[in-house]
Amino acid sequence: MPADLTPVIAASARWLLNAYPPPPGALSRALAEAQARQAAALAAALRYPTAIDGQLLDLLGPGGSGRLDGLTGCDPRPDDTAWRTWVDETVVSWAACLLADPDLAGTAHRALDATEHRTGALRRLTDPGTHGAGATALLRHPDLTDAVAGLHRTALLAALGVQGAEPA
Numbered sequence: 473m474p475a476d477l478t479p480v481i482a483a484s485a486r487w488l489l490n491a492y493p494p495p496p497g498a499l500s501r502a503l504a505e506a507q508a509r510q511a512a513a514l515a516a517a518l519r520y521p522t523a524i525d526g527q528l529l530d531l532l533g534p535g536g537s538g539r540l541d542g543l544t545g546c547d548p549r550p551d552d553t554a555w556r557t558w559v560d561e562t563v564v565s566w567a568a569c570l571l572a573d574p575d576l577a578g579t580a581h582r583a584l585d586a587t588e589h590r591t592g593a594l595r596r597l598t599d600p601g602t603h604g605a606g607a608t609a610l611l612r613h614p615d616l617t618d619a620v621a622g623l624h625r626t627a628l629l630a631a632l633g634v635q636g637a638e639p640a
Contacts, residue, residue: 476523476526476529476530477513477516477517477526477529480512480520480559480563481509481513481516482512482558483534483537483557483558483559483560484512484515484558484559484560484563484564484567485505485508485509485511485512486508486555487537487540488511488564488567488571488611489501489504489611491544491620492608492611493610494607494608494611495606495607495609501607503603503604503608504607504608504611506604507604507607507608507612508571508608510596510597511567511568511570511571511577512567514567514577514580514594515562515563515564515566515567515570516560516563517584517587518583518632519562519563521586521587521589522587522588529560534557534561535559535560535561536558537556537559537561537564538556539561539623540559540564561623561624562623562627564620565620565621565622565625565628566628568620568621569621569624569625569628571611571612571617572613572614573614574597574598574599577598578598579634580628580632581597581598
């Protein structure tokens with residue numbers, strides 16, 4: 473993943489983990505973080521498919537988490553706002569879609585061939601296993617994430633060329 477998308481990926485994954493936290497424990501946190509990062513990386517690569525898109529992102533900024541925070545009822549502490557400026561609403565929404573639907577994540581991974589990015593293996597995202605699924609029970613629950621995923625689901629499905637797909 474090009475370095476220019478790294479701040480958006482990190483902030484978007486962090487937002488997802490704060491909004492839909494894993495169960496207590498270091499292993500659960502690590503598994504959830506790996507899946508959230510993979511989903512955010514894939515979503516960012518699809519959202520910003522070329523180097524020029526990444527440069528425009530650097531110039532204009534991603535928009536921040538304000539709408540997402542309001543949608544989920546989050547009221548960030550004043551000392552916890554700097555990283556939130558790097559959250560990209562569309563990347564978070566697309567990542568939520570990918571986390572809730574492993575088949576869609578597989579389709580999205582195959583669509584990377586049309587971009588200038590490569591994310592490598594995304595096994596934790598597409599096949600999280602028992603421990604991984606338990607660590608992301610909230611993050612992968614379609615009913616819980618639907619408000620966020622639904623914001624830009626149609627655009628993701630259009631970008632992937634998926635016709636008539638219903639949310640998982």
